Amino acid sequence: MARNHLILSILLLFSALTASESDQYFSKKISPSSLGLKKEKLTHLHFYFHDIITAKNPTAVQVAEAAMTNTSSTVFGAVFVMDDPLTVSPEINSKMVGRAQGIYASASQSEIGFLMVLNFAFMEGKFNGSNLSVLGRNAIFSGVREMPIVGGSGVFRFSRGYAQAKTHTIDLQTNNAVVEYNVYVFHY
Ligand SMILES: *[C@@H]1O[C@H](CO)[C@@H](O)[C@H](O)[C@H]1NC(C)=O
Ligand SMILES: *[C@@H]1O[C@H](CO)[C@@H](O)[C@H](O)[C@H]1NC(C)=O
Ligand SMILES: *[C@@H]1O[C@H](CO)[C@@H](O)[C@H](O)[C@H]1NC(C)=O
Numbered sequence: 001m002a003r004n005h006l007i008l009s010i011l012l013l014f015s016a017l018t019a020s021e022s023d024q025y026f027s028k029k030i031s032p033s034s035l036g037l038k039k040e041k042l043t044h045l046h047f048y049f050h051d052i053i054t055a056k057n058p059t060a061v062q063v064a065e066a067a068m069t070n071t072s073s074t075v076f077g078a079v080f081v082m083d084d085p086l087t088v089s090p091e092i093n094s095k096m097v098g099r100a101q102g103i104y105a106s107a108s109q110s111e112i113g114f115l116m117v118l119n120f121a122f123m124e125g126k127f128n129g130s131n132l133s134v135l136g137r138n139a140i141f142s143g144v145r146e147m148p149i150v151g152g153s154g155v156f157r158f159s160r161g162y163a164q165a166k167t168h169t170i171d172l173q174t175n176n177a178v179v180e181y182n183v184y185v186f187h188y
Contacts, residue, residue, distance in 0.1 A: 037158070037188045045127075045183040047086040047097050049165070054174035059084045060104075074112050079105040086120065090168050090178050098122035104138065113139040116147055120183075130154025132185065134163055140170075140177075149185050161185035 052059040059082060066077030086098040102118025120132045131154065136147025145165045152159035163183045170177040 040186055040188055043185050043187065045181070045185070047088060047181050047183075048090045048094075048168060049100055049179040049181055050085050050087065050092050051082060051177045051179065052084070053080075053176055055176070069106075072106075072109070074108055074110070075106045076109050077106060079103065082118070086122075086181070090180070092178075095124075097124040098127075102134075107137075108139070111139055112141055113137055127155060130156045132156050132159060132183070136163070138165060140167065149183065152185070152187065156185065156187045159185045159187035 050059060053061075060080050061082075062078055062080050064077075064079040065075075069075055069077040081103055082100060084100040085092070085096050086100055087094040087096050089095075099121050100118050101121055102116065104114040104116050104118070107113060107115040114137070116134055116136050116138045118134050120134065122128060122130050122132075130152065132152040133150050134147050135150045136145075138145045138147060143166065147163045147165065149159060149161040149163060161184045163181055166180045166182075168178040168180045
């Protein structure tokens with residue numbers, strides 16, 4: 001009896017060890033189809049970005065600056081956080097398709113050039129709940145600025161691409177701006 005019990009214990013221990021060995025791995029090759037990935041698609045998104053700095057309810061706020069920012073012609077060192085609405089047409093009350101949430105910081109001493117670090121959080125159609133991440137340089141007084149799309153989530157998993165930003169209107173008194181975005185993105 002005691003001997004049988006010992007053999008059973010050894011067998012159980014052995015199967016537990018082999019099971020946990022096969023469960024524990026750091027990396028392994030898998031097929032794209034195991035994640036449901038089919039053919040790569042190219043999507044063009046078009047929307048208007050509203051950066052409202054001066055208003056009762058601003059959508060972008062300055063959160064930091066350096067001692068020399070006020071005397072810099074390029075507001076070098078100023079850091080803003082935005083939660084800007086994205087709409088289908090230039091009018092703020094047109095249909096909202098998402099929001100641009102992130103940070104922009106004045107990072108050039110020779111022109112107004114922002115470092116942009118933001119996520120587009122989409123709310124429309126099959127893109128509702130999916131996000132794209134942007135990391136780029138935005139010289140806001142240049143015609144068309146191009147910023148890389150470095151990734152995404154939801155339907156935009158594995159995405160890459162670029163965003164082109166073109167100022168639609170800017171009010172130099174309030175600094176409020178409407179910017180047209182064309183985004184080209186590969187995803188599955
Ligand atoms: C810069 O100017 C603003 C407004 O004139 C002022 O509120 C702020 O304190 C100044 N910042 C510094 C770091 O001097
Ligand atoms: C987006 O998804 C949210 C949460 O699932 C839902 O409440 C909302 O109605 C959806 N919006 C659109 C435009 O489909
Ligand atoms: C996209 O971002 C929103 C927040 O804006 C988050 O709630 C959502 O889970 C993100 N979507 C995915 C697929 O991770």
